[in-house]
Amino acid sequence: xxxxVRIENLRKSFRLGFIPKTREILxxxxxxxxxxEIFGYLGPNGxxxxxxxxxxxxxxxxxxxxxxxxxxxxxxxxARERLGFLPENPYFYDYLTGSEFLAFYADLFGLxxxxxxxxxxxxxxxxxxxxxxGLQLRKYSRGMLQxxxxxxxxxxDPRLVILDEPLGGMDPLGRKEIRDIIVRFxxxxxxxxxxxxxxxxxxxxxDHVAIIVGGRVxxxxxxxxxxxxxxxxxxMTVAGLPPEAFHGLGENVSVQGDKVLxxxxxxxxxxxxxxxVHDRRGRLVSLSPRTETLEDIFVETVSKQ
Amino acid sequence: MxxxxxxxxxxxxxxxxxxxxxxxFFFAAVCIVAARVLAILTVxxxxxxxKDVGLASISVFGILMAVLIGTSLVYKEIDxxxxxxLLSKPLHRAQFILGKFLGLVLTLFIMTLFMSVxxxxxVYAHTFRIEWPMLVAIGYxxxxxxxxxxxxxxxxxxxxxxxSSIFSLSFVLIGHLSWGLELLIRKMRAGFGKSLARVLYxxxxxLENFNFKTEVVHGLPIPSxxxxxxxxxxxxxxxxILGLAVLVFRRRDFI
Amino acid sequence: MSGRYDDPADGQxxxxxxxxxxxxxxLLLVAFLVATSGAxxxxxxxxxxxxxxxxxxxxxxxxxxxxxxxxxxFGYSALAADLIYLWSIQYYSTPTIDDRxxxxxxxxxxxxxxxxxxxxxxxxxALIAIQEAHDPEAAFKILDLGLEKNPDQWVFPFxxxxxxxxQLKDYPLAEKYFKICMAIPGAPDFxxxxxxxxxxxxxxxxxxxxxxxQIYKTAPDERTKKIxxxxxxxxxxxxxxxxxxxxxxxxxxxxxxxxxxxxRLVQAGxxxxxxxxxxxxxxxxxxxxxxxxxxxxxxxx
Numbered sequence: 001x002x003x004x005v006r007i008e009n010l011r012k013s014f015r016l017g018f019i020p021k022t023r024e025i026l027x028x029x030x031x032x033x034x035x036x037e038i039f040g041y042l043g044p045n046g047x048x049x050x051x052x053x054x055x056x057x058x059x060x061x062x063x064x065x066x067x068x069x070x071x072x073x074x075x076x077x078x079a080r081e082r083l084g085f086l087p088e089n090p091y092f093y094d095y096l097t098g099s100e101f102l103a104f105y106a107d108l109f110g111l112x113x114x115x116x117x118x119x120x121x122x123x124x125x126x127x128x129x130x131x132x133x134g135l136q137l138r139k140y141s142r143g144m145l146q147x148x149x150x151x152x153x154x155x156x157d158p159r160l161v162i163l164d165e166p167l168g169g170m171d172p173l174g175r176k177e178i179r180d181i182i183v184r185f186x187x188x189x190x191x192x193x194x195x196x197x198x199x200x201x202x203x204x205x206x207d208h209v210a211i212i213v214g215g216r217v218x219x220x221x222x223x224x225x226x227x228x229x230x231x232x233x234x235x236m237t238v239a240g241l242p243p244e245a246f247h248g249l250g251e252n253v254s255v256q257g258d259k260v261l262x263x264x265x266x267x268x269x270x271x272x273x274x275x276x277v278h279d280r281r282g283r284l285v286s287l288s289p290r291t292e293t294l295e296d297i298f299v300e301t302v303s304k305q
Numbered sequence: 306m307x308x309x310x311x312x313x314x315x316x317x318x319x320x321x322x323x324x325x326x327x328x329x330f331f332f333a334a335v336c337i338v339a340a341r342v343l344a345i346l347t348v349x350x351x352x353x354x355x356k357d358v359g360l361a362s363i364s365v366f367g368i369l370m371a372v373l374i375g376t377s378l379v380y381k382e383i384d385x386x387x388x389x390x391l392l393s394k395p396l397h398r399a400q401f402i403l404g405k406f407l408g409l410v411l412t413l414f415i416m417t418l419f420m421s422v423x424x425x426x427x428v429y430a431h432t433f434r435i436e437w438p439m440l441v442a443i444g445y446x447x448x449x450x451x452x453x454x455x456x457x458x459x460x461x462x463x464x465x466x467x468x469s470s471i472f473s474l475s476f477v478l479i480g481h482l483s484w485g486l487e488l489l490i491r492k493m494r495a496g497f498g499k500s501l502a503r504v505l506y507x508x509x510x511x512l513e514n515f516n517f518k519t520e521v522v523h524g525l526p527i528p529s530x531x532x533x534x535x536x537x538x539x540x541x542x543x544x545x546i547l548g549l550a551v552l553v554f555r556r557r558d559f560i
Numbered sequence: 561m562s563g564r565y566d567d568p569a570d571g572q573x574x575x576x577x578x579x580x581x582x583x584x585x586x587l588l589l590v591a592f593l594v595a596t597s598g599a600x601x602x603x604x605x606x607x608x609x610x611x612x613x614x615x616x617x618x619x620x621x622x623x624x625x626x627x628x629x630x631x632x633x634f635g636y637s638a639l640a641a642d643l644i645y646l647w648s649i650q651y652y653s654t655p656t657i658d659d660r661x662x663x664x665x666x667x668x669x670x671x672x673x674x675x676x677x678x679x680x681x682x683x684x685x686a687l688i689a690i691q692e693a694h695d696p697e698a699a700f701k702i703l704d705l706g707l708e709k710n711p712d713q714w715v716f717p718f719x720x721x722x723x724x725x726x727q728l729k730d731y732p733l734a735e736k737y738f739k740i741c742m743a744i745p746g747a748p749d750f751x752x753x754x755x756x757x758x759x760x761x762x763x764x765x766x767x768x769x770x771x772x773x774q775i776y777k778t779a780p781d782e783r784t785k786k787i788x789x790x791x792x793x794x795x796x797x798x799x800x801x802x803x804x805x806x807x808x809x810x811x812x813x814x815x816x817x818x819x820x821x822x823x824r825l826v827q828a829g830x831x832x833x834x835x836x837x838x839x840x841x842x843x844x845x846x847x848x849x850x851x852x853x854x855x856x857x858x859x860x861x
Contacts, residue, residue, distance in 0.1 A: 014560065051560075057393040060558040080395035087389040093315060095322055107311035108394045152390060487608075488650060507601045514607050531610045534603055541600035548593045552586075 002071040004160050004191035005033040010055060010065035012048075025051050027215035029065070033193050033208070035159075038186050040202040040223075041195045043212035044302055049195040050088065052212070053164050057085055070159060081109065084153035088164040088195075090145055094138035098129055098148050101137060102155060109156045123151040126181065143174045150181070161185060163194035167201055179205055203227070203294045211298060213305045219297070228292050234264045237285040238277055245280065249273050259285060308396055309404040316378065316408025325373050326416065333366035333420050337427060352431050353522055359424040360442055360518045367417055367450045368477055375409055375457025376469035388559060399551045402458065406547060409454050417447050441532075442521040448539040449515040453477060455543045459550035462557065480512030514538050626673025633674065641675030648681075652688050661693035665701045672705050679713060682706030686719055690727060699723055707740070717741035718751060725754070731762035749784060753791070760795060765802075769795045786861075793838040794858035800835040801843060801852045807831050808850050818850040 010029035013022050026048045033039040043049050054060040056067055058075045069079035092101055099120060106116040124130045127147040132140065140148065146166065153161055166182075167175045175198075183205055185192050196202055202209060203223065210220035219226065236250065239259045243252050249269045250262035264270050270287075277284050320326065340358035344351035382388040391401065421443050428436050456476050460469035486506050493499040514535040520527050624632070633640040648667055652660055668685035671678070682702055689699035700723070706716040721737030724730045738755035741747050752775055760768035772795055776788035804822065807830040811819055814828070822845050825831045836842055837854055839861070844853050 014558075054389075054559065057389075059389060059392055060560070061556065077395040080393065083393070085390060085393040087386065089386075090390070091385045092387055092390070093319060095319065096315070104311060104315055105390075105394070107314075108308055108391075108396060110307055149390075485650075507604055508597065511604055511607070514604075520612070528610050528612070531607060531612070534607045534610070538600050538603040538607060541596045541603060545593060545596035545600060548589060548596060552589055552593070555586075555589075 002035065003032045003068070004035045004037075004070060005031075005039075005056065005193060006066075006068045007031055007052070007056070008066045010052065010067065011063045012051060012055060012060065013063055025215055026055070026062075029212065029215070029217055031210045031217050031220050033191060035070075035191050036186065036189055037207040038182060038192045038205055039194070040206035040209040041193060041212065042197070042199070042202060042209060042298065043195075047212045048215045049212060050164055053085075053162060053195065056162065057083075081156060082158050083160040083162060084156060084158035085162045086146075086149045086153040086164065086166060088168065090149040092137050092145070092149070092152075095136060097136055098124070098133040098140075101148065102151055105152050105155045111156075119155060119157070123154055126154070127151045128177070142169050143171065146170060146174070146178070150178070158190070160191045160193065163192065165196060166194055167196055167198050175201065199294045199298060209294070211301050213302055218305060219301050223294070226297055227294055231267070231289045231291055232296070234267075234270050234287065234289045236262045236264055236270070236273060236287050238262065238273070238282050239285050240282040241277065241280055245276065246273060249276070309400050309407065312391075312401060312404025313408035313411065316405050317411050320374055320378060320409055320412040321415075323374055323377075326370055326412070329366045329370050329373070330416055330419065333362045334423055336362035336366075337420070337424050341427060352428065355427060355431060356436075356439065356522045357518070359427065360439070360446070360522070363417065363420045363424060363443060364446045364449070364518070367413065367420070367446060368453055370416060371409070371413055371450045371453040372457050372470050372473040372477075374412065375454045376461045376466045376473060378409065379405055379458055379461040380464075380466050380469070383559065392559070398554050402462070402547065402550050402554055406455060406458050409458070410451055413450050413454060414447065417443065417450065438521045438524075441527075442517045445515040445517055445535065445539075448536065449512055452510070452512075452515075452539055452543045452546070455546040455550070459546050459553070462550050462554045476510065477512065480510035483509060483511040483513060510542060511538075624670070626670040629670060630674055637674040638678070641671050641678055641681070644674070645671050645678070645681045645684075649684070652692065661689075661695060661698075664689055664693055664695065665698040668702045669705055672702075672709060676709035679706070679710070679715065682716060683719060686723070690723055696723060696728055712744065712746075714741050714744040714747040714751070717744070718747070721751075721754065721758070725758060725761075729761075731758050734758040735762060749780070753787065756791065760791075760798075765795055765799050769799070789838070790858045790861055793854075793861060796835075796838050797843075797854045797858060800837065801854070803831070803835065804843065804845075804852045805850075808852070812850065818847050820847045821845065822852075 008030050010026050011024075012026040013024045015022050029048070029052055031041075041049055041052070051060060055062045055065075056069070056074060058080075067074040069076075070082055072078045093104075096104065102120045102123065103116060106119060111119060124133050127150050129144065129147050129151065132144060132148075137145070137148070146169075150163075150166070153163070163182075166178055170178065179201060182192050182194070186207075206223050208220070208222055209226065210217050212218070235253075237259055238246075241260065243255055243260050246252065246260065246262055249272055250264040253261040253263050255261075262273070264273060274284065276282070337359045340355040340362075343358060344354045382391070392398065421440070424443075425435060425439060428439065453473060453476070457469060457473045460472045464472070483506065486502065486509070490499060490502050490506060493502060514531075517527060519525070629640065630637050644667070648671070651657065652664075654660065664685065668681055671681045671685075682705065685702040686699040689695045689702060700720055703716045703720040703723075706713065707720075710716065717737045717740040721734045721741060724734035724737060735755060735758040738751055738758055741751045742755055752771075756768055756771040756775060759771055762768075769792065772788050772791045776785060776792060779785035779788055804825070807825045808818055810830050811825060811828055819825060819828075822834045822843070826833060834842070839856075841855050844855050845851075846853075
């Protein structure tokens with residue numbers, strides 16, 4: 001199966017400012033997105049995430065590199081007809097109603113009248129905007145705009161869906177809904193490429209990730225490969241024993257009343273503390289092993305650059 | 306071409322919401338009606354003043370509409386980033402430009418129609434005839450507006466509304482002073498400067514080709530060949546400007 | 561993976577059917593630009609050849625009054641004056657507009673109203689009036705307006721006097737203007753001489769003599785003094801030769817021929833004595849023709 005997206009050695013510099021100064025935004029970007037997977041593209045602000053996406057979409061002309069979408073050159077009609085895009089902080093023609101807005105994009109894809117009506121109805125239901133379809137876009141809230149924007153991205157039933165910060169600015173309920181929709185895409189066989197800051201969401205749904213820092217992809221791979229099951233440390237909360245009792249066994253994080261919160265780095269020491277508590281008639285309040293999260297990886301990767 | 310029509314459609318919907326359009330239309334209507342008042346102050350043929358002021362108003366305000374609306378429309382798309390979702394669709398950038406241009410032309414056509422109706426009604430009230438030759442003059446005024454619209458769209462593909470407006474209005478000014486350049490050339494000494502000026506003269510716009518106001522008001526005969534040639538001139542120049550706009554727009558990065 | 565997206569194009573590195581590379585497309589676009597620009601350039605040359613009728617009778621349809629324009633130009637009246645002036649120069653140098661002089665004075669009065677202190681238009685307007693339109697009345701109108709608006713500018717009565725003197729040979733009119741001109745502070749000295757000369761040409765020799773005497777007495781330098789003296793000589797010579805010629809005519813009427821010398825006139829009782837010129841020299845008399853001239857040209861003394 002072809003890669004849904006393949007980017008090789010992408011480079012882009014901009015000449016900005018009154019006295020043109022060249023800034024190299026993308027230094028050497030290479031990654032691939034397999035069909036049918038959810039791919040997370042993350043990086044700190046200014047790393048070049050949105051620039052990469054815009055190059056992919058033909059909004060920016062790369063200086064060098066090869067980009068292919070579904071095996072075709074990225075600027076070909078073939079590719080464009082099979083992808084859908086939702087930009088960050090979307091803004092649309094605010095005088096159109098939701099339905100008119102979707103109808104316009106349907107026209108751009110040349111959908112027939114019957115198909116157009118059916119598709120629009122289906123999408124409005126999917127994103128939960130049926131009731132607001134007759135309202136002008138200027139009256140939409142941020143979350144509503146995000147949803148109608150998502151509907152627009154799906155108007156052509158695309159194979160590849162590209163989302164730039166789709167979860168930004170949404171409340172937790174909204175974020176869950178969007179996450180569920182994205183997972184449903186995968187079930188339908190669609191490929192999803194999205195950028196995000198919110199690492200918990202990426203961890204929850206992505207199959208593959210790539211981390212971009214300073215215009216370069218510094219780490220990429222399957223999420224489960226990157227994030228090991230290794231336990232970094234164990235957090236234990238114990239009551240009834242003085243903090244000095246744990247000297248040498250665990251690091252005292254905080255003391256509240258008679259409860260002590262400990263960070264224990266070795267597995268053996270966890271056992272030792274448990275025995276201690278049992279012997280001295282203390283009380284174990286909680287025990288939680290902390291595994292490596294994406295956030296840890298991310299912070300480690302970024303700080304290494 | 307359905308895509309161009311689709312873009313033209315939303316452009317028209319957006320343009321007709323612009324309040325500047327109606328403000329200018331209001332002023333045009335006021336001027337046309339004011340001609341009636343001015344006519345009272347003249348001795349002699351009153352209708353001439355009405356016709357003259359009326360045609361001049363349609364011309365001036367029409368051009369202003371073309372410039373002000375045209376320069377803001379493309380810029381707004383780029384500024385407000387509505388253009389991102391649009392250009393990521395299977396759409397040539399040329400189709401986008403053409404769609405925007407045609408949507409604008411449609412808007413201006415409707416505005417010109419309304420202004421013409423008021424004007425012709427006023428003339429009718431004085432002469433009790435529908436003066437068809439007026440429509441000829443208005444038709445070519447509209448052609449001039451179409452060309453200026455193309456110029457406005459061209460500038461707005463890369464420049465801010467204020468600068469684009471200034472450039473577009475300069476284009477109109479230069480277009481009406483072509484005869485001045487011709488006079489200058491006649492008085493120049495032969496040489497490189499004169500040849501350069503001649504080349505400039507031929508390629509700079511000559512908007513007087515679309516000006517039949519004087520002939521129509523005075524009932525002068527117009528050589529029929531000029532209708533065709535002026536029309537073709539307008540067509541070719543507009544095509545040229547739109548081609549330039551596409552050329553610039555294609556290479557543009559949307560940061 | 562669901563079979564929903566089984567696409568025959570899948571997996572193949574297929575080139576789209578019509579492959580127009582970016583470069584070729586750009587080339588086509590440039591060719592299009594060249595073609596259309598060539599087309600409109602050619603059309604422009606063609607339309608230039610078509611003669612459009614100008615409006616007969618009045619190529620300017622409405623002439624608003626200057627006062628109206630002053631309000632209408634919103635405080636940019638000086639700029640408007642400049643533009644109208646520039647336009648007028650072009651307008652008046654276009655020979656094909658037959659009736660362009662019809663409103664000459666009016667147009668320049670508009671310019672005057674918009675910017676009364678702008679000196680050039682008055683002068684040029686008057687010049688056009690005289691040289692091209694052959695309409696001295698218009699010229700005087702313009703210059704009078706100039707003087708009215710700018711009583712401190714001596715050029716205007718000067719130009720008017722000059723026209724009266726040279727073109728119309730209307731010496732009383734010239735005298736009037738030069739007198740006005742002289743009174744304006746800053747007027748050059750020679751205006752006084754023009755004034756005196758106009759009086760002389762007018763025929764009022766006595767006043768002319770007095771005026772030249774005045775100039776002589778108040779001359780600031782030797783050169784002016786010399787000029788004045790020459791003129792005094794001339795005036796005296798004119799008076800004297802006039803007197804002599806009259807006497808000679810009377811003599812001829814009486815005797816049927818001219819006398820053989822001027823002394824005869826005294827003898828005949830027609831004159832009290834024979835005047836001498838300003839240098840004290842005799843006038844030259846030719847008995848054959850009865851002509852009396854000065855021994856030397858007044859200007860070569």
